[in-house]
Amino acid sequence: xxxxxxxxxxxxxxxxxxxxxxxxxxxxxxxxxxxxxxxxxxxxxxxxxxxxxxxxxxxxxxxxxxxxxxxxxxxxxxxxxxxxxxxxxxxxxxxxxxxxxxxxxxxxxxxxxxxxxxxxxxxxxxxxxxxxxxxxxxxxxxxxxxxxxxxxxxxxxxxxxxxxxxxxxxxxxxxxxxxxxxxxxxxxxxxxxxxxxxxxxxxxxxxxxxxxxxxxxxxxxxxxxxxxxxxxxxxxxxxxxxxxxxxxxxxxxxxxxxxxxxxxxxxxxxxxxxxxxxxxxxxxxxxxxxxxxxxxxxxxxxxxxxxxxxxxxxxxxxxxxxxxxxxxxxx
Numbered sequence: 001x002x003x004x005x006x007x008x009x010x011x012x013x014x015x016x017x018x019x020x021x022x023x024x025x026x027x028x029x030x031x032x033x034x035x036x037x038x039x040x041x042x043x044x045x046x047x048x049x050x051x052x053x054x055x056x057x058x059x060x061x062x063x064x065x066x067x068x069x070x071x072x073x074x075x076x077x078x079x080x081x082x083x084x085x086x087x088x089x090x091x092x093x094x095x096x097x098x099x100x101x102x103x104x105x106x107x108x109x110x111x112x113x114x115x116x117x118x119x120x121x122x123x124x125x126x127x128x129x130x131x132x133x134x135x136x137x138x139x140x141x142x143x144x145x146x147x148x149x150x151x152x153x154x155x156x157x158x159x160x161x162x163x164x165x166x167x168x169x170x171x172x173x174x175x176x177x178x179x180x181x182x183x184x185x186x187x188x189x190x191x192x193x194x195x196x197x198x199x200x201x202x203x204x205x206x207x208x209x210x211x212x213x214x215x216x217x218x219x220x221x222x223x224x225x226x227x228x229x230x231x232x233x234x235x236x237x238x239x240x241x242x243x244x245x246x247x248x249x250x251x252x253x254x255x256x257x258x259x260x261x262x263x264x265x266x267x268x269x270x271x272x273x274x275x276x277x278x279x280x281x282x283x284x285x286x287x288x289x290x291x292x293x294x295x296x297x298x299x300x301x302x303x304x305x306x307x308x309x310x311x312x313x314x315x316x317x318x319x320x321x322x323x324x325x326x327x328x329x330x331x
Contacts, residue, residue, distance in 0.1 A: 053066045053069060054066065054069055054071055057192055058192075059192075059209065060153055060154070060157060060159060060194075061146075061150045061153055061154065061193075061194065062149075062150065062190065062192045062193035062194055062209065063143070063145065063189065063192065063193075064093050064143070065089045065093045065094075065143065066089070066093065067089060067090065067091045067092060067093045068089060068090070068091055069089045070086065070087070070088050070089070071086070071087040071089075072084070072085070072086055072087075073085060073087065075119065075307065077305075077306040077307075080306075082119070082304055082305065082306060082307050083119045083120070083304060083307075085119065085120055085121045086121055086122055087117075087122065088122050092163050094139065094140055094141060094163065095116055095117065095122070095125070095140045095142070095143075096122055097127065097128060097131055097137075097138050097139060097140055098128060098131045098132055098138070100137050100165065100166070101131075101135055101136065101137055103134075103135055103136045103137055104166075104167075104169065105134070105136035105137060105169050105170070105327070106136070106137045106138075106139075106164065106166035106167055106168050106169050106170070107127070107130065107131075107136055107137065107138045107139070107168070107169065107170040107171075107172065108138075108139050108141060108160065108164065108168050108170070108171045108172070109126075109127040109138060109139065109140050109141060109142060109172050109173075109174070110141045110142060110146075110148075110150070110151040110154075110171070110172070110173040110174070111141075111142040111146065111151075111173055111174035111175065112142060112143065112144065112145060112146045112147060112174075112176065112178075112179065112182075113142070113143070113144040113145065113146075113309055114142070114174055114176065114275060114309055114310055115127065115140065115141075115142025115146075115174045116140065116142035116143050116144060116146075117140075117142070117315065118144055118309045119304045119307060119309045119310075119311070120309075120310075120311070120312055120315060124312050124315055125140065125142075125315055126310070126315040126316075126318035126319040126322065127139075127140040127142070128140070129315060129316060129318075129319035130319045130322050130323060130327070133319055133320075133323055134323050134327055136327070137166050139163065139164050141154060141160070141163075142174070145182070145187070145189045145190070146182075147175075147179035147182035147183055147193075148173065148175065148179060148183060148251065148254045148255050148258060149182070149183055149193055149194040149195075149196060149254055150193075150194065151173055151254075151258050152194070152196070152204060152206075152254050152257055152258045152261065153194045153206065155258060155261040155262065155265065156206075156257075156261055161265075167266070168262075168265075168266045168268065169266075169268060170268065170271065170326060170327070171262045171266070171268065171269075171270050171271065172270075172271045172272075172273060172322065172326070173255075173258070173270060173271070173272050173273070174272075174273045174275055174318075175255075175272055175273065175274055175275065175276070175280060175283065176275050176276050176280075177276045177277070177279045177280060179251065180243055180247040180248060180251045181239070181242075181243060181247055183196070183247060183250045183251045183254055184242065184246045184247050184250055185210040186239070186242060186247075190210060191210055191211045192209050192210065192211050193209065193210055194206055194208075194209060195207050195208050195209055195210045195212070196250060196253065196254055197250075198249050198250060198253040199253070202252070202253055202256060202286075202289075203253055203256060203257045203260065204250070204253040204254040204256070204257040248282060251283070252282065252283065252285075252286040253286070255270075255272065255283055255286045255287060255292075256286035256287070256289050256290065258270060259286070259287055259289065259290040259291065259292035260289075260290040262290075262292070263290045263291050263292075269291045269292045269293050270287065270290075270291075270292035270293075271292065271293050271295060271326055272287045272292060272293070272294050272295065272296075273295045273296075273298060273318070273321075273322075274294060274295060274296030274297065274298065275298055275301060275318075277297075280296055281296065283296075284296070295321075295325065295326075298318070298321060299317050299321055300317075301314040301317055301318065302314040302317065
């Protein structure tokens with residue numbers, strides 16, 4: 001039997017596929033280099049001085065900090081220094097909190113950069129101010145770029161319990177509208193973030209990390225979503241559609257499940273601080289489904305100019321609110 005025609009066909013098909021893939025790659029590259037960039041203007045610069053090992057990849061949370069580092073970030077706007085501060089990370093990879101007290105009150109804080117205290121010194125984030133103002137124990141689980149997925153992953157895995165030395169009496173999550181798109185991997189730093197899907201009962205179930213490629217579907221999705229073509233002609237033009245179609249239900253499910261975790265594990269409500277406008281109102285229902293409390297709107301929070309994170313005064317306002325409305329609430 002003459003196998004030459006078959007071999008020729010396979011070789012021809014292979015070469016055609018190679019040419020096709022290369023053509024796609026070149027086309028995608030050209031789309032990337034010709035995509036209009038954001039117009040230039042005010043120059044913003046942020047530096048983490050002499051900290052080569054600040055970040056690390058973390059399979060549970062997506063990203064984390066190396067234990068024991070001390071960072072000295074400086075952020076400028078044109079020639080104006082917006083902040084020049086110190087971030088001290090403890091031996092567990094979390095931003096430091098005041099020393100433990102004899103108080104039975106044990107507070108866990110979750111959230112992103114506002115909770116972490118981006119732009120303020122170690123003794124100025126609102127979790128620290130709550131600890132010193134009310135003489136209670138706190139652990140700050142917040143970090144730049146985090147959202148509710150990190151809170152849920154940390155809770156349901158038992159990792160939180162390994163990080164604390166007290167029995168939680170209060171769990172507080174601070175949310176901003178931008179957390180919604182983080183739950184569906186639509187920000188550049190969320191590629192390895194925890195990925196959740198909404199189950200039939202409205203809860204969230206983890207299905208891995210966004211950049212997993214352990215199935216053909218996930219591999220194809222990873223290739224497509226990382227392409228310039230997808231980002232320019234679909235994602236960037238349909239961000240509101242993705243926000244409403246995928247982001248809102250996923251965010252609701254994650255927060256609902258986190259409230260369930262807090263109630264099941266510790267027998268206490270999850271307190272959610274809505275640090276934003278009416279776009280966060282959709283969380284009231286999911287938070288309450290498992291006994292949580294949604295705090296919104298909050299008092300006006302002063303922010304760092306040209307940055308947006310809470311200023312020192314803004315953190316003081318948040319701390320006073322938490323002490324007055326949560327710690328001192330007779331309910």
